[in-house]
Amino acid sequence: MEARVIFFPAGRSLFDEPLAITVEGLQPQEHVTLSASLRDETGMLFESRALYLADSYGQLDLSCSPALEGGSFSGLEPMGLLWSMKPTDPLRRLVKRDVQSPFRLEVEVLGSHSKCLAKEAHERAFLRDGVKRIQVREGRIRATLFLPPGDGPFPGIIDIYGTGGGLPEYRACLMASHGFAMLALAYYGYEDLPKDMKEFHLEYFEEAVNYMLKHPKIKGPGIGLLGHSKGGDLCISMASFLKGITATVTVNGSIANVGAILRYKDIVIPPLGINRKRIKMDQTGMIDIVDVLNNPLEGPDRQSLIPVEKAESHFLFIVGKDDRNWKSEFYATEASNRLQAHGKEKPEIICYPGAGHYIEPPYFPVCSASMHLLVGSPVIWGGEPKAHAAAQVDAWQQMQTFFHKHLNDKQVGRQNKL
Structure with missing residues (x-):
């Protein structure tokens, strides 16, 4: 044989x-x-x-x-x-x-x-049979909408990635297989959107929120947000200033505005300050930037804090304890403190020992180092392969459970089948 x-x-x-x-x-x-x-x-x-x-x-x-x-x-x-x-x-x-x-x-x-x-x-x-992939070019919106099989309506989520720019679709595409209508949203470095990270206007993201709220396939009355890294602080800003946000999940996000000026109407939030003298080298000679950002609770950098206490959303913070991009656990804890100090619901915080910055869908290999566009050189992201892999599997399920709970009012178990 x-x-x-x-x-x-x-x-x-x-x-x-x-x-x-x-x-x-x-x-x-x-x-x-x-x-x-x-x-x-x-x-x-x-x-x-x-x-x-x-x-x-x-x-x-x-x-x-x-x-x-x-x-x-x-x-x-x-x-x-x-x-x-x-x-x-x-x-x-x-x-x-x-x-x-x-x-x-x-x-x-x-x-x-x-x-x-x-x-x-x-x-x-990545694309399950029956999932519809629809390019969205309405007004200023540059995005891709993924609709699950069936008639709907479906709980809707806007998916936003970090500083890499472009229009990553793979996370939104996979999430659509679990019963969510997912809008993968570009915000710079794509088509006619801004070419680099200098200044963002929250009105653009508000346009995307309104698009989802009015879509006949989206189940209201509110929608969810899912953001990683820079996408995380954008989602917190959206939940803090915009209406119609019911559930927000950030993956290694920040409580402060980072990397670019954020404007909304007459409000201006400057980016959190940095100190390049705090760049370190790890034992392999790679750049470690975890201490580069200033503390948003001190001095003039407080102006960069996002007023999360204004949000009416439920929150879930996914944290990799070995995140070397920035201090995600500190940011999640501060968000929790601010929300509770203003009488808001205590958010869920799930910390994963040994998990790095890039917590992706299950079975993606850990990326421990790669080019950082804002730094202009390769940096370490953290993550021990086995622990990081386990974190991705668990975080994926935790996100779905959270969104089904707050957007569907029920948990739906679905089999991934092609």
């Missing part, structure tokens, strides 16, 4: 869906290496490897077979081949630019002397 790799689900699965991997047809108690790889749309190779021992029947089941020491990970890690992947260029982050095409995952089984015993490919998709 020849060795073969078996995936379940077969052929294709959603990227945030667990993937069962088994191997059969090996020799009893045979030592093998499993190698996994995929290429992003630029051709960059991401790969991992793990060492295994087949059972007495010549079979290998990653759900119950622990990886041996010496590979990209060890222990019982059914999804380890995905979350432990590393790029050929250590400063690259795995990003999906075209959600309409899947990643092609290849798993190879290597025996003694690196002989290939079996090889199989599987598609890791």
Whole structure:
């Protein structure tokens, strides 16, 4: 019997869906290496490897077979081949630019002397069958709307990313598979929007909120916001100044306005000050910027604080305790203190030890360092691969539970199926 790799689900699965991997047809108690790889749309190779021992029947089941020491990970890690992947260029982050095409995952089984015993490919998709992808170009809005299968109406969420600019769609696309109408919103570095981060007007984001509130497929009376990094403080600003925001989730966000002037009507919030003398080097010689921003509770930098106490939204703060971009836990705690001091509901704060700045959907490999556009050089983001991977799985479910609770008034369990 020849060795073969078996995936379940077969052929294709959603990227945030667990993937069962088994191997059969090996020799009893045979030592093998499993190698996994995929290429992003630029051709960059991401790969991992793990060492295994087949059972007495010549079979290998990653759900119950622990990886041996010496590979990209060890222990019982059914999804380890995905979350432990590393790029050929250590400063690259795995990003999906075209959600309409899947990643092609290849798993190879290597025996003694690196002989290939079996090889199989599987598609890791982002756009579930039945999810509608609609480009939005209304007024100034530059966005993509994802609608779940069915007639709706659906709870609506605006999804905003950080300083990378452009229009990332992959998180919104995957969230739509869980019953949410998702608006992935660009705000700079895209089409005719501002080319760089100098000044943002909250009226642009208000236009997006009103678009969602008026959409016939969106379930009211309010909508949700989901923001990562700079997108997090933009979401807090939206919840603080705009009407119609019911639930807000920030992932390693800030309680202060960062990186650009924010204007709304006659209100001007300056960006939080920085001190480049506080840049440090880690033990590998990489730049560590975690202390660069000033304390928004001190001196003139208080002007950069976002008046979160004005918000009528429910809040969930997702925090990576190893975030090296800035002090996310401090910001979340201060937001909680300000809300409660003004008689508002205590927000949920979930802290993940060992998780870094880029908490992505499940099974994305941790990005521990890459180029920071505002700094102009590569920086470390933090994150221990195994702990970070576990945080992404849990945070993904926590977000959905939170949004279903406050936007749907019920929790909806949905299976990811293509």
